[in-house]
Amino acid sequence: MQVTGWSRGLEVSGGGQGVVSHAGLVLLRQLADKTGLTGGLSRALATPRFLVHDRGRVTADLACAIADGARVISDFRVMTDQQKLFGPVASVPTAWRTLKEIARGGTRADRRVTAAVATARRLAWAQVAARHGALPGVRLADRTLAGVTCIRLDATVTFAHSDKELAEANFKGYGHHPLLAVCDNTGGEPLAWMLRRGSAGSNTAADHLQLLDAAIAAIPPGFRRKLMVTCDGAGASHALVKRLDELAARRGYELTYSVGWALAERERTALQLVPGQAWQAAIDGRGEVRERRADDACANLSCAHRACWIEEAHVTELTGLLRCGPGGDQLRAWPATMRVFARRERPHPGAQLTLFEAGDGWRYSLWATNRPADTRGWLGQAAYIDVAHRVQARVEDAIRTGKDAGLGHFPSFIFSSPVVDLSDLRVCVVDTVVHGLPAVA
Ligand SMILES: [Zn+2]
Numbered sequence: 366m367q368v369t370g371w372s373r374g375l376e377v378s379g380g381g382q383g384v385v386s387h388a389g390l391v392l393l394r395q396l397a398d399k400t401g402l403t404g405g406l407s408r409a410l411a412t413p414r415f416l417v418h419d420r421g422r423v424t425a426d427l428a429c430a431i432a433d434g435a436r437v438i439s440d441f442r443v444m445t446d447q448q449k450l451f452g453p454v455a456s457v458p459t460a461w462r463t464l465k466e467i468a469r470g471g472t473r474a475d476r477r478v479t480a481a482v483a484t485a486r487r488l489a490w491a492q493v494a495a496r497h498g499a500l501p502g503v504r505l506a507d508r509t510l511a512g513v514t515c516i517r518l519d520a521t522v523t524f525a526h527s528d529k530e531l532a533e534a535n536f537k538g539y540g541h542h543p544l545l546a547v548c549d550n551t552g553g554e555p556l557a558w559m560l561r562r563g564s565a566g567s568n569t570a571a572d573h574l575q576l577l578d579a580a581i582a583a584i585p586p587g588f589r590r591k592l593m594v595t596c597d598g599a600g601a602s603h604a605l606v607k608r609l610d611e612l613a614a615r616r617g618y619e620l621t622y623s624v625g626w627a628l629a630e631r632e633r634t635a636l637q638l639v640p641g642q643a644w645q646a647a648i649d650g651r652g653e654v655r656e657r658r659a660d661d662a663c664a665n666l667s668c669a670h671r672a673c674w675i676e677e678a679h680v681t682e683l684t685g686l687l688r689c690g691p692g693g694d695q696l697r698a699w700p701a702t703m704r705v706f707a708r709r710e711r712p713h714p715g716a717q718l719t720l721f722e723a724g725d726g727w728r729y730s731l732w733a734t735n736r737p738a739d740t741r742g743w744l745g746q747a748a749y750i751d752v753a754h755r756v757q758a759r760v761e762d763a764i765r766t767g768k769d770a771g772l773g774h775f776p777s778f779i780f781s782s783p784v785v786d787l788s789d790l791r792v793c794v795v796d797t798v799v800h801g802l803p804a805v806a
Pocket residue numbers: 662663664665668669670673
């Protein structure tokens with residue numbers, strides 16, 4: 366592994382004179398080395414041929430360059446031009462050659478690269494756990510769920526400004542529609558992702574299943590025993606819930622899920638039957654009742670008048686009404702452990718409401734979960750079951766960060782069979798920097 370002499374005992378400070386551009390990349394590159402990512406990629410991509418530039422080094426450097434904002438492979442020059450800083454760096458043609466070799470390697474190369482990334486993650490997580498005593502817990506409003514590893518699944522749209530493989534027109538423009546699985550404990554670290562055509566569906570069950578398996582495989586084995594999986598939108602396909610239910614039933618493992626549920630006729634009927642007192646106040650990110658000022662509230666913004674505050678959202682469980690309502694068990698086809706919850710919120714002025722929502726003025730969101738009804742303490746409360754689903758919104762933060770780090774601009778071409786994702790490497794390296802650096806450095 367190449368480490369330039371001056372980088373030993375490196376200290377970081379803000380400001381300074383004679384600053385070298387892109388110098389921060391050194392840290393990223395060192396991290397790739399210290400987590401074993403570079404070495405792992407070297408072994409994964411080793412060939413008996415004599416090579417001037419080790420392919421693991423080239424690939425890790427490419428990942429770093431993309432994290433630094435490179436949009437096309439030729440932007441790799443940023444590093445190539447700074448040999449004093451980085452030591453020997455491959456040329457742009459060598460970078461291209463490396464990528465073509467990986468693409469030619471087919472699924473075998475793909476598997477090896479994925480395994481190298483997973484091994485690096487195992488080391489980074491072990492060091493985080495060694496330093497802090499455990500992996501960070503899952504933040505649920507004012508509480509933290511410890512000892513559980515949380516996977517969140519979501520689809521996003523990325524834009525392509527030129528003609529790229531798999532780019533297609535979609536509901537937001539022209540580009541790709543990747544599906545991502547991120548780990549909530551480590552701040553939205555990408556575990557797995559699937560590059561898909563621009564026109565791919567948001568809730569394609571087969572894609573969700575494949576991504577879920579890849580995400581679990583990406584988690585270091587010691588952290589797979591207690592899982593929490595959440596999926597937004599109307600993600601609750603039979604196939605996905607069935608798979609989650611099977612995973613939850615394995616001996617020695619625990620898995621709770623929370624997946625978006627569609628609001629259809631049977632749910633509308635059930636909602637109309639919920640008695641007023643069955644709706645509990647929802648809580649916000651601080652664990653306090655979500656409320657806002659009434660339209661005719663007094664001038665004192667911090668007053669204590671009951672009439673001046675309106676509870677903004679409520680939660681209730683619909684399982685009883687759906688399973689034992691007048692129409693018989695309407696959830697027969699679903700696992701017996703599955704429960705359905707609903708949240709109603711006061712819509713923002715001007716929000717688009719369905720006819721049903723316009724009828725009673727609330728906006729509804731539903732989700733299904735297997736969190737047991739007999740859970741004691743705060744975790745069994747509907748308000749926290751709501752929060753556990755709602756923090757799905759944090760995925761969106763993770764995706765935004767990923768896009769800033771390059772997820773939004775793929776390399777100038779994407780490899781078919783297999784799709785070798787530099788973005789995956791890149792985001793992994795970036796994320797390891799954010800979460801693993803204090804432990805590794
Ligand atoms: Zn008041």
